Amino acid sequence: MKKILSIALFSAALSAFGQTYCIPAFSNGCGGGDEIDSFTIPGISFNHSDTGCSNGAYGDYTSQTINLNAGVVYPFNITHQYGTQKVRIWIDLNNDGTFDETAELVGAASSTFTTINSTDGAIAVPAGASPGMHRMRVATRYNVEPVPCNTAGYGEVHDYSVNIGAAPGCLAPTNLSVSAIGANSATLSWTAPSSAVGVGYEYYISTSSAAPVSTTPASGSVSNPAAGTSLPNLLPTTNYYVWVRSVCSTADKSGWSTSAAFRTVCGTVTPNFTFDFSSGINECWKQADGGTPATGPTGTTSEWYESGFLNNGYTGAMKMNILTYSFNPATFNSWLITPTFNLSAGGYRVSFDYGLTEAYDTSAGTLGSDDLVQFAISQDGGTTWTVVKTWDANNSPSNTANQYVLNLTGYNSADTKFAFYATNGAVADASETDFFIDNFVVEQNVLATSEATAAANTIKAYPNPFSEVLNISNTEGVKQIVITDAAGRLIKTVGNPATPLYLGELKQGIYMIILEMKDGTQKTIKTVKK
Template structure:
C-alpha cells in the first residue's frame, strides 16, 4: 500500500511539473519586426522578428533591488508606423502566470512612428521574494494586450529578473504641484521625508536642487504645459536614486470659469464693435442650471451683459480680436442670479461656420443676463471671440431734417445726402452682421446695393461721430 501511495505521489509531482509552465504568446502577425531591443540593468538584447512573434530570452538575467526602482527601454520597428500598447508583467509569486493584481508593472503606448522607443521604470515591491522571477514584455495594436495574447499584430519577449537586497537606503519624498497663474509657471513642492544613506539632491536633468534636511524643497519654476521629470538622487549610489515622476501644469482655469466671475460684455451695434476674447483651456464644469442645447460636457466659461434700453440684445461668437478661428461654440442665455439662474434661450450653430448667434427680445432694460459658452462635446480646447450688440433704429443726436435717403424700397442704388460730409456708411442685416462698409467723406453719395439679396437691412450713416440708422427694404 505504501509503495502504491509513493508511486501515485511521484506521478502527481511529475504531472504538476509538466503542467506548471508559462503560457506562450502566439501573435499571428506583427507590424515590421516588432520589438527590436530591450535594455534593463545588465540586459541589452537586440533582436529581429522571432518565430510566432515571441522570443524566450529567460536565460538572460539582471539584478533588481528589493524596494527600489528599475529603469528600462523597449524599442520597436513597426514598419509603416503603428501605435503599440505595451505592458510589462512580473511573476512575483512564481506561480507560472501573470494574473495577480500586482504583476502588471508597466503600461504605455508607442507614439506611432516606425522606429520608436518607450522608456520608463517599474517599482520592485519591498516585499518581493528574493531570487529569480519571470518578466514578460509584450505589445500589440489590435486589441487589449494580455500576457497570453494570441491574436494578430503582436510581439512578446520573456526575461528573468533576480531580486537582491540593495546595498544602500534610498531617500524618500512626497510631491505636489503649485501653479503661479500670474507668471504662467508652476513649482513642484518636494517634501523630503527621509534622507536615505547618502547626500540627496533633486534634479530635472539640467538643474540640481540640494537637499540638506527633511522638509519641503521648492523645485522650479517651470513654464506651463512643459512636462518635467524629477529624480531624487541618493548622492553616493545611483542604484538608490528615486524617479519621483513627470509633472506638468497645463494652465490655470480661466478667470470667468464660473458664473460668479462672469466677464461683463460691452454692448455695441455690430459684432465687430466690442469683441471679447476668451478660452476654454482648463475650464471646469459649472453646477448652474442645465441648458436645452446639446453638447454640454463640461468646460464652460461665463459672460454677462446689461440689457440696453431697447430690451433686445444679440449674443454672437466668432473669431478672436487677432483673427484666430474659434472653437465650435454653443451659447446659453440666462436671467436671474448665479446659483438660481433661469434659462432663456440657447444656440449652437446659427452664426457663420460653427459659431453661435442668438437674439433675445422683451427683456427688462438694465437687467443682467448671463451667457454660458462651451465647446460642443468639450473635445476641443482653444480660444473664442464673443460680442453683444443691439442695432438701434434711430438716433436723436442726428439732424434728421437735413438728411435724406431714397428710394426706399430700393432696387440697385441708394442715394444719401446731408448738409455736412458723411464720413462712412455701413449696411447690416437684421442679425447685426455687417454686409457692406465704405468711407464716403462727401455730403452726397450713391451706394450700390445690387449685390445684396432681397430683404430688410439697417443702414448706418456716420457724420462727425454721430450715427443715423435707418431701415431699408431691398427689392428687385
C-alpha cells in the first residue's frame, strides 16, 4: 500500500512539474518598487522575505513547497516598495501547465497609494481541489490587474509549489460582515461552516491588518449556535480588522477566517481635546459653504484648506484666503465646524492660535472693509449659533502667533459645537489676506503650576515708561501686586488688583512691579516712572 501511494505522489509531482509554464514579463520591470518584496501566509507560518526585484521581473521559487488544505482560506500579506498594486494568485488545480485566469484564481487583493508598502488578501483553496502537488503563481502589477502570462506594465511574478491536503474536519466561518457601526461599538456576523461546530466561535479584533496565527489569543468568544456578536469598547474614527474561527471541540479549532474591515464613526468628545491640524482635518470636522451665524450653515464644502501656519510651509494649520474680485464679485460664506463636545461637567475653556498675513506671504495684512472672520458656539448641535469673537478691518490680527482663550462659563451642553465662519463680503477691496487657525484645544479650565507659570510669563506692563497710569495685561491669576523701588524698599501693595494701576503719586525713577500669582509663583517687571 505504501509503495502504491509513493508511486501516486511521484506521478502527481511529475505531472505538476513536467509541464511547460509560460514565463511572464513586465515591459517596465519591477525596479521602480513594483516588486514582491516579501510574501507571507501567517496562518501556516510561511514567510518568504526580502526577495527584492527579480531578474526579468520573474522569480521561480518552486523549490519551496507551501502546504495548504482544501476548503481553507489563508490570509496573506505582500510587501512592495510602491503603492497602488493589484495582486492576483492562481493555482494550476488540474496540472495542465496553464493557469486559467478565472477558474483557477484563488486570491485577489489591491493596495492604495496610502498603503504603500503592503497588500493584504486571502487565498481560498477550493473545497474540491485535488490533493497533491500543484504550481501556484503570485503576481503583482501597478494599477492594473495582472494576468497569468503577463507581458506589459510594471510588476513581478513569483511561482511556488503547493501541496494541497484534504479538507480539515473543522472549517472556518465565511461571509464576515460588520453592521450597526457606531463610535464605540459594532455588530459582527458570519455564516457558519458546513462542519459541525460543537463549542462555538472565537473572534480576534485589531487595529492592524496583520492576520492572527493559530497561537494568537482570541479577543472574545460566543457559544454555538450564535452566528454573530457585538464588538464593544471601540475607539471613534479608528480602522479595525476582525477575524473569526470555529471551535469544533475543545481540542479542534479551525484556522482564522478572512478578515472583515470597518471604521468606527465620529463620537461626542468629552474633553480634554487637542487638535493640531498636522494632517488637516478628519471626518469629524465638517465644512459648509453658505448661510451665516444668524441662519446656520448650508452645504458641505468651503474655502478653508490646509496650509502652513502664517504661510510657513504647506501643512499643519487651516487657512482661509479672503479676496473679492472686482470682475467677479462673488461672496462666499465659509464654515469650518468642529466635532461635537459634551461640556455637561462644566469648567472648560477653549483656545486656539490664529493670525493674518498678506495672501501667500508672511508679511502683515489687513482685512478688507467688509471682510469678516467670526468664532461661534452652538449648544444645540449646530442649529443655532452665538458669535463670541469677530475679526474685521477694525481689529485685523497680526502676522505673529496670537492665542485666543475663552472660559466656557455657562456653556454646559452635551451637544456643543464650535465653528469658524468667514466671508469676503461684496466689496472688491484691494487687500487680499490669509487667515489662519491652529492648535484647537478644549480642556478643563484648571491651570497646573507649570501652565500658570507659563501664563504669568506672558503678562506685560504698559506703557513703560509710564506717567500716571500703568496697565497690567492680565490680572486674572494675580493674587496681589507689590511695588518696590530699585533698592528693594517696599513702596506699595495692591491686593486683588484690577487694571489700570493709578501710580501718579510715585516719584520719577525705577520701580519693580512684583506680581504674586495665586499659584504661589512670582513675576517681576522692571518699569520706569517718568
